[in-house]
Amino acid sequence: MTRITLVEGDITAQQVDVVVNAAHSSLLGGGGVDGAIHRRGGPRILAECRELRASRYGRGLATGRAVATTAGDLPARWVVHTVGPVHLADEYEERAELLASCYRESLRVAAELGARTVAFPAVSAGIFGWPPADAARIALGTVAAVVAGREGGPEEVRFVLFGAEMYEVFAGVGRELGLTGQE
Known part of the structure; x- marks a missing residue:
């Protein structure tokens, strides 16, 4: 059974199989989590992202999709890049489904890689304005929902939340949903 845990900290310092990147659709880096992963992970991540752009993702990675690269110099094996939606209240249902897809698709790619531990940031909850x-x-x-009853899934899905405020929000929602395991 998969443990869902919450930690306050720096996602680039997590010793896990997969670090999920809240990526820019260009796959070439950006601000926030994306910039931090590219800076700390070094040039190998960017090189693989450029290869992806030159082959399958010429127009960039679509919102809600996920793709893997090396983790470069990060203490992880892979980075799974996913593009979260910008929050727009008048398109809530469609965009909420895209946000959920980021998590489903990232877990699918992580499973294909054989990952036992996965670290997620709060996708779209930063500069993309999601409440x-x-x-x-x-x-x-x-x-x-994805990990419930799934055999062979990850042993742990860790949400790495930047700052005490975001951690407290996730911890409160985790309690509401009956999920525990905060560290």
């Missing part, structure tokens, strides 16, 4: 409590409900609810 943190709603982002937490979608993230935790989707991950819990």
Whole structure:
């Protein structure tokens, strides 16, 4: 059975099989989590992302999709890049489904890689403007639904939350949903 845990910290410092990147659709780096992963992970991540752009993802990675690269200099084996949606209240249903898809697709790619441990950031809850409590409900609810009863899934899905405020939001939603395992 998969454990879902929450930690406050730096996703680039996580010793896991897969670190999930809240990526820019270009796959070539950006701000926030994406920039931090590219900076700390070094040039090998960017080189593989450029190869992906030159082959399958000429127009970039679509929102809600996921793709893997090396983790470069990160203390992980792979980075799974996923593009979260920008929050727009008048397109909530469609965009909430895209956000849930980020988690489902990232877990699918991680499973294909044979990952036993996966670390997620709060996808779209930063500069993409998703309200943190709603982002937490979608993230935790989707991950819990995907891993429920799945044989051979990851041993741990860890949400690595930047700052005490985001951690507290996820912890509160985790309690509401009956999920525990905060560290």
